Amino acid sequence: MKKILVPTDFSEQATFALDLAVQIAKKNNGEVHVLHVLELPDGHSLNFTGEVAAGDPMTGVFVAQLVNKAKKSLGAINKKYANENVHTHLEGGHTFRSISNSISKKKIDLVVMGTKGSSGIDELLIGSNAEKVVRNADCPVITIKAKTNADKIKNIVFATDLGGKQEKLVKKVKALQEAFNAKLHILRVNTPGNFENERAIKRRMEGFAKDNKLSNVTHNIYSDVLEDDGIMYFAESIKADMIAIGTHGRQGFMHILAGSIAEDLVNHAKRPVWTCKIG
Template sequence: MKRILVPTDFSEHAEDALKVAAQIAKKNNCEIFLLHMLELPSQMSDAISGGSGIPEVMLFIKKANETFQKIKERPYLNGISVSETVQFERASDGILSFCKKNKIDLIIMGSHGSSGIEEMLIGSNTEKVVRLSDIPVLVIKKDIGKFEARNFVFASDFSKEIKKPFKKMIEFTKIFDANLFLVMICTPNSFKTTLVAEKVMNDFIADFDIQNYSFHIFNDVNIENGILNFSNTINADLIGLCTHGRTGLAHFFNGSISEDLVNHTVKPVITFKI
């Protein structure tokens, strides 16, 4: 993990994410890439692609670059290699394409979350990136000061398809020498006896050489509540999940536990794509 992307709209939430990125970068000798997306009206975008200079566009670029320079002078970025880019594209699409072009290892994003009708109608660029990104996404909800992942909850059904993203998760835990809490949430709709759940988890972990972990089985009314309640009981620093990256009708009907958690918990959440 050497290349971290922090998308920014220059808000406080984006700066909260950047502060965490700086701490991870210093701990792991990483480079930080700052990305600001400008979603312009179609006529402006056409003019840019045709090489025309539009005063309004030039002003947007100038202001963004001026803000970048101020951000790079923040004391918490001292000693870190930081590069900045202004890109003309829809935010979520631009973030994902930037990652592929620049071989990004981790995305760190700020999010204020939402609920109810606002969540349904407006959605969130953070949620879209969480759902669609092929690389891990760490979502920061507030200024958390010193970022720690000593108590790291990883919630899963521990099926075979989880094994590949689980390897990425292990790499992340090693950076922070984390205590890994592996938890299976049992609900009325997905109930397993303790013996069955323990066997599933033991069979899963047998393929990995990891230290500092423990198994937990937690019962709750639904998976999201189970993860949140368990995380609160052990005072988790970070919640880890795998996401299927569903789109379209599949996403509408099945929902997304990862996106719900991004919206409804103040704890940092990191997601790994299956």
């Protein structure tokens, strides 16, 4: 967690994300990159100094106002974190694409994003930038909705089906656990559509923890109709500070058919959610 990216729209949730990212960076002697993306009208762009280029003159005046407002907000961030290793960036373009490019170019280890979540028709048809990042990012992503103190993240629920090749995911989860010096609660949710007797689950869970050399853990089985509900209800029952889960990063038609438990948690869970692509 040496290089952390915080995409910001200057909302309250984005401020919570930045505060958490700075706390994590201090724990790991890391740096934080704050990115604000202006989605500009066609024909307009920002040059490397953040000035508006090309486009209709009248629209350009409006865009220039947005740029100045963004610069002022980023300046306030620079002032607030003057004594921290925080760097601000202003770009014009497509938000998700800019985030993805920043992850790649800056070799980001972790993204921390604030999100309000979504539901109903917005969740079904549009999705959020947070969902897209969770689905596609090649590094772990933490999404939060409320003010979070890094020093108080001591109980992390690691939801897993215990199957498939998860070496990369488990390695990242262990790093997460170590970063917060937290207890890891391994969780398998038993659902009607993916039911297994508890004796078999316990044997597999014990083998999973042993094979992956996991320590300071508890083994947990929770029954519910839906896996994401089971994860959230279990996390609530033990007052967990964070939920960790892998995502397969399905795209296109497969994503529409199968959906994503990780994205459902990003939208609906009250506590911070850590996600990482499996494989």
